[in-house]
Structure formats: structure tokens, C-alpha cells
Amino acid sequence: MSVTNGVKRKHDESSKDEKHATKRQRLLPSRRALPIWKRASDIRQSLQQHNVLVLSGETGSGKSTQVPQFLLDCAWCRGKIAVTQPRRVAAISLARRVAEEMGTPCGSSSPASKVGYSVRFDESTSPSTRVKFLTEGMLLQEMLRDENMKEYSCIIVDEVHERSVNVDLILGFLKRLVQKRRSTKRPLKVVVMSATADVDSLTKFFESSNRGSAAVNDIHTSSDDIRKRSLDADESIDSADAVSRCYVEGRQYPVKLEYLGTPTDDLLEAALHRIFHIHCKEPMPGDILVFMTGQEAIQSLQKLAEEYAEGLTKEYPRILVLPLFAALPQSSQQRIFQPAPLNTRKVILSTNIAETSVTVPGVRFVVDTGKAKMKQFRNRLGLDSLLIKQISKSSADQRKGRAGREFPGQCYRLYTEDSYNKLENDNTPEILRCDMSEALLKMKARGIEDVMNFPFLTSPPREALEKALLQLLQLGALEEDGSISAIGRQLARLPLTPSLGRVIFEASRPERNCLPEVIDIASCLSVESIFLNVDTEEIREQAQIARGQLLRRQGDHLTLLAAVQAYAAERSDRRQWAERHLISHRAMQSVMDVRKQLTAQCRAANLLKGLTTQEASTAPDEGKQEQILKCFLRGFSGNVARLCPDHSYKTFVGNQTVAIHPSSVLFGRKLEAILYNEFVFTNKAYARGVSAIQVRWLEEVLEA
């Protein structure tokens, strides 16, 4: 029997191999037609001579799928190739595509698979993996665990122009790692891929020598290494240190551009006018994609457009208005992919989500309001502001390009050519807009002692770094001398902000003894809101009743705990439970994923012993409630406000006025003092994720 099974298995495998091989052959012609194909030998040759290649290419050049395949059989490439992506879906779909092209199974489906991927909650690789697509966050985590990244011969950093903090950190780390491995038997090759033509700053970044300071800063080097390096520092830049560059044209359909003759102060009106001008004049088919700032504007325009459409005579095609933003339930988002009914034109009203994350099919016309909501962290106030800003030129061009993906298209900018010319060239890198404490902790965990002299592609202001250092010191993540503490080392590995991570640690202390509960709450606070938007009075009342048993008068933290415990206890139909309570099932599923991950990590770090999460899932008594809130106070001691005689809340630190956000269960309540998870400025300064606390708790928590 075992013999026949063996024969059968062998037969299955060889037929699978055949299938893979045919597919590979079938895909070859389209690969050869890609603009990047004729640059293959250039690219191979330049990495033969140099360690770093800066590759710029517009959309459609094929760089993300082809470059890893070009490099795989180079003599220097004996290890793996990593390819980073900003988004999970991109990492997974690229891995599948490249596996097909190479004629190999994808990921963990077979031990012979040469191509895999690694994203949070989903690692799919095999012992034979040579090319691994992974999110930037995953590569960073690997870089914290393995200092030299020895298993990799090459790291390809894609979509660098998006300039996430993670990509900036990766580039800084890689610059040092290339130097470190350059004279070893296995030098590290780095390919930096970017859409914009701004290769100069990237080239300069990798070319400028940091060997002198690196020898001093790198605490992980032995004294031997340092001696060797100070010798190296005297050498002039040899050819391996030079950075080669390459430009590949893209493949896009042409897009005709039209500006407004005179500026408008009513963008909704202008958009409405433009939509119906296109609709009544342009032949079918051809959908319209409108870029707007946010949910509110989208819903207003949707209403206006639907009203207007009712007044159109029968001779015109019908119109289907579809909103698109991230907070929209998945099922509503899916509607943009379904074909419109007969004789109907789709009009998609979208946020920035359609600029990079979602590709809307069938679009011939783009209408661009030229604005977007952008987050900016104010170091001095410790507050995030989310304000409507003008987009950059590259963002405007990206939006325009969305009309030329499948056919020649048209783009209407609801601003003048003059105002386009005055826009910033590029988006502000995230590193200039965010709280630096998480990034700084990662740097410390990778052995960067002197963070002020870290090779940043763009340096954040000194104040941002100082604020972050202070914050980490206050959390106990750093020692007094600025070196990373044992706690800090563990926090850097947790998929949480340093503050939330610190809360987890606090909860594991025997006198607090509430880690499972705190994990539940921290999981909620680290994903999108679990409570569905309630936008009409009617639904709001409905939600009040439906969520009744879950709401806790102590505040949002304990309300979130009640929701997770009730959801976890639901064994029959969780989706239905979520619907009944007007809670997002999608968000709840990610909460459960995070909860599982955090529980496993706490177990591994020996913070969580014995008890299972299920056993702990009972409603906390008053004593435990106090312990839970005190843990949050340890991580968020800067996010505390007290009630003033004028009935407003003022922060303890900085004496800023802050209002409880309408989404909080404590909205409208007057309490001695509040603790909050987030301090956000939109129309005014709001506290989100709020709980009632007693002022005297602060001393106790901060003393320990």
C-alpha cells in the first residue's frame, strides 16, 4: 500500500511540476514585454560591481516582480532576497505573481516553494524560499532579532517614495549594514526602488560615508571591529561604495489634463458640476473617480449627486454613486469592483485610499479636489492634529494616473494651473509628522546609541527626538544614561506603541495581576474602532440600547474589555453577535488576532504564566478595575486632565483645554479627572478612549 501511495504522490508532484512549468512558459512573453526586461543585464552588472542600486521606475515598469528574478542567479546571490512592501495585500499578491512566473508553488504550500511572503498574522514560506516579500514592519522586526541579516544576500526596498517611518528606519539601518558587511565574504546588496525621479537624495544618502561615526556609535561592534573600521576610514571610496542608478520608463495610457480657469471656494459645488458635465457629455462606458477629503464631504456630495441625478431626463445614462473610505464596511467597499448595471455610469467618491491602496477598475475620468486630510504630531503639545491640507504635486500626479490604468483618460483638477505649480513637490515624509518615540526605541534596540547622529534620509527636528527620548525615559524603556533598558528591549518587539507596551508590562507585575484583561483592552486600542459609526439620531438610539449591557460608566477602557469578553464568550455566531451590538465584526476579528499574538508574546517573555485567557474572562471586580486603570496610567501618565471650575478639562501637563470626544461613553460627563488614550485635534482638541480616574492614583503609579 505504501508503495502505491508513494507512486501516486510522485505522480501528483510531477504533474504539479508540469503545470507550474507550463504556466511559467505561458507568462514569459508578457514578462519580456515589460519595460524593465531590457535592463536586466544592466541591473545585474551594476550590482556585480556595486553594493547599492537606486532604481527609479514609473508604474507599469514591472520592477517589483522582475528585479528579484533578475538577481536570483547572480554569483553573489547565494542567500535569500527580501522585497519590502508598504502594504500587506501588495506583499501577498506580488509573491503569488512571482511564484507563478517562476513556475514554483507559493509559500508554505510546498517544501520546494522558492517564493514566499511574510506579513503580520500570515507567514507563508518554505525551507527552499529564496525570494521573500514582506511588509516593512516585518523586515524591521527581523532586523531587531538578527543584527547582521546573514540569511539575506539582497534586500530590495520598494515604494520608497511613500516615505513611511519604517522605510526611513530601514534605509538608515541598511546603510550601516552595507558598510559592515562590505569587506566580508558575503556583502549585502541593497536595491532601493522608487517611483519618483528623485534619485539624487537617495544616491547621496548611500554614498556619503558614515564609517567614522559608525565605528563610535555602533555599540555591538567588538574592539577588533572598531580597529578595523578606523583603518577603513582612511581609504577613499572604492567602487563597491559607489552607488549605481537606473531609470526605467513606465507603461501608462496618456491622461489629458484640465485645470480650473479661476479658483473656487466651493469644492462640493465644483465637483458636482464637473461630475455631471462629464456624465452628460462623455460617451459610455467610463467611470468617474473623485478624490475628496473625508467621510463627511463624501456623504454630502453623494446626497447632492443623487438628488441632481433624479432631475436628469431619460435620454442620459443612469448614475450610481459609490462612497469609498477605509472605515466603510468591507461589503460596501466591494461594490466598486462589481460591474455597474446596464446603461449606468459609476461615480466613486473616495478618500486617499484610492490613491495607492485600492485600485478602482474601469476609471476613465478623475476629478481631483486637490485636498486631503493629513495627520501631524505636535511635539510641544503631545497632540496629533488631523487637518485638511493641499496635496503635493506627486500626489496630484498619482491621482491623475488613476485615469490611465486601463485606457486613455482625462483628469480634471478643481484648482488652477497656477496653484498646482505652487504645490510642494513631494508629500512630507511621515518621520516629520509623527511621534518619534516608537521609531527611537527601535533604533536603540538595534544598537544605535547616538540617535541624534543617526543617518536619517530626512532628519526630524531635534525637539521631536528630545521629546521622544524623554517619553521613553519616563516609561522606563531607557536607563538614565540613555541606553536601552531590559524593559525597553522587550517593548521594541511588541507590536504596540511604547506606551501601550508599557501598560502590558505594568499589568504583569504581581501586585497588578491583570494582564489578560489589559491585553484585551490594548488589543482594541491598537486596531480601528470596534464600534460602528452611528450617523443618524435613529441609529444612535438603537446603538445605545443594543450596546447597553456592554457600556461601563467608568469609561471606554472597561467598556472595551466588556465587549471583548462578551465577544469571546459568544460561541455560536460571532458575526451575528457583532451585528446585533452594532460592533464591527472586521475590527473584532483583528482584535482577536492581536490578542492572540500579544498573549503568545507575553507567554514567551514569561510575563504570562499558567492561566489561560478563557479562565480570566470574568467581569473584573472593583479592585481589579482600579488595577487595570492604574496600568494604563503608567503608560499614559502624560494623558491626564482634570476638571476645572469652568467645567472644561485641562491637561495636567501643559494646561491645555481638552474635550471628551463624542464617541466616548463618558462624553458629556463631568469627572474629577480623566485618563485618555489619544489627544487629537480636528475641529478642537479631543480626548479619545477616555476613563475616569482619581488624581491620587497618579502619585502611586509614578512612584513605583
Added chain:
DNA sequence: GAGCACTGC
């Protein structure tokens, strides 16, 4: 008395 763009570990 009134509301958060988008990613990611």
C-alpha cells in the same frame, strides 16, 4: 453638545 485621511508590527 457633536464626530478620524491612510498604512503597519
